[in-house]
Amino acid sequence: MSLHDEMDGELTPELRAALAALPRETEPSRLLEERTVRALRENGTIQAPARARGFRFPASWMAGAAAAAIAIFMVGLNAGRTLGARETMANVAAVVEAKSTKQAAVAVQQTGSAYVSALSRFATLADSAGSSPAQTQQGREVAVQMLRAAAGELVRISPDDPLASGILAALDRAKTQGARAPADSAGKERTVWF
Amino acid sequence: MSTALAPPAADRALAEALLLEGDERAFRELYRRHTPRLFQLVLRVVGGSEHDAEDVVQETWIRATQKLEGFRWEASFSTWLTGIGLNVARGLLRRRGRWTDMEDVPEPWRPPEKHGERIDLERAIALLPAGYRAVLVLHDVEGFKHEEIGEMLGIAPGTSKSQLFHARKSLRLALEPETKEKGRTHEPA
Numbered sequence: 001m002s003l004h005d006e007m008d009g010e011l012t013p014e015l016r017a018a019l020a021a022l023p024r025e026t027e028p029s030r031l032l033e034e035r036t037v038r039a040l041r042e043n044g045t046i047q048a049p050a051r052a053r054g055f056r057f058p059a060s061w062m063a064g065a066a067a068a069a070i071a072i073f074m075v076g077l078n079a080g081r082t083l084g085a086r087e088t089m090a091n092v093a094a095v096v097e098a099k100s101t102k103q104a105a106v107a108v109q110q111t112g113s114a115y116v117s118a119l120s121r122f123a124t125l126a127d128s129a130g131s132s133p134a135q136t137q138q139g140r141e142v143a144v145q146m147l148r149a150a151a152g153e154l155v156r157i158s159p160d161d162p163l164a165s166g167i168l169a170a171l172d173r174a175k176t177q178g179a180r181a182p183a184d185s186a187g188k189e190r191t192v193w194f
Numbered sequence: 195m196s197t198a199l200a201p202p203a204a205d206r207a208l209a210e211a212l213l214l215e216g217d218e219r220a221f222r223e224l225y226r227r228h229t230p231r232l233f234q235l236v237l238r239v240v241g242g243s244e245h246d247a248e249d250v251v252q253e254t255w256i257r258a259t260q261k262l263e264g265f266r267w268e269a270s271f272s273t274w275l276t277g278i279g280l281n282v283a284r285g286l287l288r289r290r291g292r293w294t295d296m297e298d299v300p301e302p303w304r305p306p307e308k309h310g311e312r313i314d315l316e317r318a319i320a321l322l323p324a325g326y327r328a329v330l331v332l333h334d335v336e337g338f339k340h341e342e343i344g345e346m347l348g349i350a351p352g353t354s355k356s357q358l359f360h361a362r363k364s365l366r367l368a369l370e371p372e373t374k375e376k377g378r379t380h381e382p383a
Contacts, residue, residue, distance in 0.1 A: 010362040011334070015369070018315050019334045025230035026237060028248055033225055036252045037218065045259045047216040 034163055119143055144171065205271040213262055225255065228272055232279050238331045239283045241292075242320040250286060254279040276336075277346040280328065284347070293324045318368040326361035333358050 011019070040046045098104040122143070126136040151167040203223065211220035229251060236254070237247040258278050265274055287293035319327055328347065332338045333354070340351040340358075347354070 010359060010366070012366075015315075015366065016334075022315065022335055024234060024336070026234040027230050028233040028244075028251060032233075032248050032251060033222065033229070035248075036225065036255050037222065039252060039256055040221065040259060041218075043256070045216060045256075046212065046218045046221050049218050 031163075034166070038166060115146060147171065206267060209262055209265070209271065212259065221259070224271075228275055229255075231272065232275060235276060235331065235336060236279050236283050238316075238319060238335065239280065239324070239328050240286065241324070241327065242316070246286060250279060250282045253282045257282065273338075273342065280332075280346050284328075287324045313368065315369065318365055321368055322361060322364055325357055326364055329354055329357040330361035330365065334362070 037046065041048065098107050122139050125131055126139065147167070148171040151164050151171065203220075205224065205227070208220040208224045211217040212224065232254065233247055233251050236250045237244065240246040240250060254275065258275055261278070265271075284293055313321075319330065322330065329343060332343045332346070333340070338346070340354040343349075343354040344351040349357075
């Protein structure tokens with residue numbers, strides 16, 4: 001009898017079966033993948049894939065985004081009426097009135113859905129024949145600014161969240177590049193649109 | 195596990211895309227293909243701490259991508275990655291004083307206080323000394339041969355066999371209902 005056989009004898013059939021039944025795979029947290037990818041990007045091993053679809057946001061768009069976002073808040077109520085978005089305004093009220101994290105989470109879900117729906121509608125209209133390039137550009141700027149604001153809040157909630165911090169860093173980089181770009185005279189008008 | 199590529203690209207093709215182009219998608223595919231198994235193995239080897247296991251897995255991938263160019267593809271990618279993961283895990287355990295160099299002597303070990311209750315198998319494995327645990331997990335759970343374990347842990351196959359013998363004995367002690375052996379320090383076989 002070999003040494004290995006003798007050692008096999010140390011395992012009862014029940015224990016052998018129990019060991020064989022142990023899981024061989026476990027999914028770690030999804031954040032681990034993002035954390036690892038981020039580390040590999042930082043050390044230059046991998047490069048983010050090119051954005052193949054969806055909106056493309058040239059850096060120059062970012063220059064007027066902050067002003068556009070402020071304008072949104074200033075005349076948000078008016079814009080809401082104009083668009084007939086009473087439901088959205090009710091959701092905004094719910095955010096202000098939320099007294100628990102659960103209520104606030106529900107409000108986040110509702111307003112987030114409204115944001116995505118509005119963006120979807122905007123994309124449809126932007127693709128239509130009668131759309132104005134300036135207005136399309138302006139809408140994109142606002143969409144990015146909202147995304148940045150949301151990512152900023154997510155980072156506040158979880159400073160170690162690689163997804164939120166990654167989005168924020170990417171948008172900040174784009175903003176910095178945009179600030180270096182020559183001033184766009186149309187940029188000042190963008191705030192008037194809202 | 196991802197099925198984004200159909201038919202699935204070979205590990206080698208993905209590794210080459212990563213190496214030559216820094217292709218993030220190729221990396222993610224490799225990661226998703228091999229991490230669940232790596233994570234489970236590392237989780238057991240480090241004694242059940244998910245936090246530690248995640249740190250080890252991340253460091254394993256970083257080291258693997260650094261060493262990828264030198265990988266000869268004589269073993270499977272999975273086995274190679276496991277070897278790196280074990281080294282990283284061993285380093286972490288050593289820094290915490292929980293890993294002693296394996297020699298052909300049993301590690302001092304005392305069966306856990308059970309207070310009459312039985313402990314489950316995962317818990318019993320986690321309670322073993324780190325060296326025993328690594329060999330037992332690699333041989334009896336993952337199915338590696340002693341020669342492979344010896345290579346991965348940098349020990350002789352005979353040492354792996356001996357460690358396994360003591361590991362199994364300790365595991366049985368940990369799982370047995372309380373007996374007169376309770377509290378006895380494990381003795382060499």
